[in-house]
Amino acid sequence: AFAGYRGVGKDVSARERIDAALRGSEERYRRMMDSARDGILMFDASGIVTFANLRISTMLGLDENEICGRELRSFVVHSEGRRSEVPSLPDDDSGVELRRKDGSSIWTMQVTYPVNAKDGSRAGTLSIFTDITEFKEREEKIRQLAALAAEKSEAERANRAKSRFLAAVSHDLRQPMHALSLFIEDLRNAGLDEKDVRLLEKMDAALDLTNNLLDTILVMSGLESGMVTPNVVVFPVQKMLNRVAQAFGATAQKKGLRLSVIPSSAFVRSDPALLERVIMNLVSNAIRYTDRGGVAVACRRRSGHLHIQVWDTGPGIPDEFREAIFREFFRIEGDGAHRGGLGLGLAIVQSCAVLLGHPLELASRTGRGSRFAIQVRTAEPVDETRQPEELEEDENRNGQPVSFAGARVLVIDDDELLLESTAGLLRRWGCEVLVANSGAAAHAILSASPQPVSLIISDLRLADGETGRMLVAALRGKHGQTLPALIVTGDRSLKTAREIKEHQLPFLYKPLPVGRFKSLMAQLLNTKAAS
Incomplete structure (x- = not known):
């Protein structure tokens, strides 16, 4: 006959409460981790990802199960910290560029903390990743701007150097060309026979061609370098x-x-x-x-x-x-x-x-x-207002001598060859010529001269930084404000022309166009040039 049941009972409510508590703790832990504004990864002792929060999943464009089980280096494009298969120690903050699922990248600042077991041994690590992409983009823009600023500064330095070079070339090359043109003009009035005259004309044509080629090269160089301002x-x-x-x-x-x-x-x-x-x-x-x-x-x-x-x-x-x-x-x-x-x-x-x-x-x-x-x-x-340099050119040049008899002309130039060539031509035209190779010499000549000079002809660039423009002003201030003056220069820059214009000085470019030189002298001396 059935006598009944016999069994053993076990109270499991405590275990269920513990499991529930653990689940609740885990959910709270998960919610806490997922609510963090930074990405969080946990690694085991061998450097394998065991946990990824919602933020790091969003940053990488991957689900948690696509992240866990992998090493950090599988996501890293570039790291500014020291290389290691496991995350770095806490004091080794570094910028880390991570690769996203779509192939793009995101810059982060990684801070890593050790996770130790109860016995103190290393159980793993926890890394926090802060998105610094915007900061990096600004940093890159700043770097690019700094590079552009450096390039601009270098370009400006190069342009200044080129400007100085072109000015020097313009001046130094035109000096001998200017002297040669004056010697040719002097020879033209020296009573040469027909054969020598033809040879002289060929020399003059070759000089004109050389001068035109030089002008063309210098103008093009100035335009290319941005040195020309309208x-x-x-x-x-x-x-x-x-x-x-x-x-x-x-x-x-x-x-x-x-x-x-x-x-x-x-x-x-x-x-x-x-x-x-x-x-x-x-x-x-x-x-x-x-x-x-x-x-x-x-x-x-x-x-x-x-x-x-x-x-x-x-x-x-x-x-x-x-x-x-x-x-x-x-x-x-x-x-x-x-x-x-x-x-x-x-x-x-x-x-x-x-x-x-x-x-x-x-x-x-x-x-x-x-x-x-x-x-x-x-x-x-x-x-x-009639500009000084716009005086009319003598169109009737026919090679005959022009007389400026009685005119006393002071020629100032630090180049002895140019002094000689200019003085020779002026003497052939009937001028009494005084020559000075510096401002001090010019002052001394005018102070010692018993008669006033009729005209000053000065090179623009003189030795030791002195300029003809400055010297003419000083000579006028000391020896008479009405002294007529003419500036000659090989510098054809617009800046130089404007500076001379501002001081109301007539000027001519080297090599001197002889017809215009005659006409300008005639007007400045208030005489009539015969041609």
């Missing part, structure tokens, strides 16, 4: 047109070409020197490449602008070369090589036009000719 003013274009006609009339006639420069009453707003360089180069280029017909310069008003046009009846420019012709040293194969020049004329034209902000136009038909035009903003006419 000085924009309002001025009449007619003066510029007059100089174009004077400069190229004889050249065009020698080639059998008609040069037509149509007058214009327009005033424009631009840099006179740079704009004139553009027009001169365009006309020079047109004459060089035109063998029959002629070249014309015309101005047309359109919508507040003046279109200054240079037409020619040359061979025209094929379509495929209409951009290339503005490149440095470019010449159309088979056409330009025999015509001389460096291939820089149109490159300078474009550089000047860009610097001035004046649009440049080209229209051409092969076999018919070309038309270049530059567009300049017009301006209301202004009352002009």
Whole structure:
């Protein structure tokens, strides 16, 4: 018969309470870890990830199960700390670049703490990763800005060095060329026979070519280095047109070409020197490449602008070369090589036009000719003050001696060769010439001279940092404010021209254009030059 049950009972409520407590503790621990703003990884003693919080999962773009079981180095792109297969010690904070699932990266600051067992042995480590990507991006921008600043500083230093070099080259190369031009002019008036005169003319032409090539190279170098700054003013274009006609009339006639420069009453707003360089180069280029017909310069008003046009009846420019012709040293194969020049004329034209902000136009038909035009903003006419350097050039130069009899001229230059060449030419023109190689010598000569001098001709750059401009001011202050003076210089920079203009001094560039030199002397001496 059934007698009943017999068993053993066991109270498990305590275990359940413990398990529940553990689960609750783990959930609280998880919530606490997941609420942290920084990423957290836990590693075992061998460096394997055993725990990853929500933030590090978000930072890496990975689920926790994709992170756990891996070593930290499998996520590391770059570390600024010491290399190790296990995380570094607590005092070794370092920037760590981590790779995300999508291939991008994130910069973090890693701080690592040891996790020890009850017996004190190393059980693992805990690393905290703070997102410093934005900081790193700012740091990189600062680094780039610092690098750009350093590059800019180096470029400015190089430009200053180049500026000094170009100024020195401009001055030093023009000194002997200037002396040679004066010796040639002196010989021209020395009664040479016909054979020697022809040889002299060839020497003069070679010197002009050398001077033009030097000018071209120096202008292009100045434009490339950013040393040229436009000085924009309002001025009449007619003066510029007059100089174009004077400069190229004889050249065009020698080639059998008609040069037509149509007058214009327009005033424009631009840099006179740079704009004139553009027009001169365009006309020079047109004459060089035109063998029959002629070249014309015309101005047309359109919508507040003046279109200054240079037409020619040359061979025209094929379509495929209409951009290339503005490149440095470019010449159309088979056409330009025999015509001389460096291939820089149109490159300078474009550089000047860009610097001035004046649009440049080209229209051409092969076999018919070309038309270049530059567009300049017009301006209301202004009352002009005659600039000292804009005195008219003697257009009637025919090689005959000019007499300035009775004129006492003081020539100042620290170059003995230039003193000799200038003095020789002036004496042939009838001047009584006094020479000085320094400011002190000039003061001594004027102090000892029983008669006043009629004119001072001084080089701009003298020894020991002295300038002709400063010296003329000092001589006028001590010996008479009305002393006429003329400055000569090989420095063709706009800065130098403006400085001389500010002191209301007439000046000429080396090598001296003899016709203009005569005319300018005549006006300064208030005499009439016979030619």
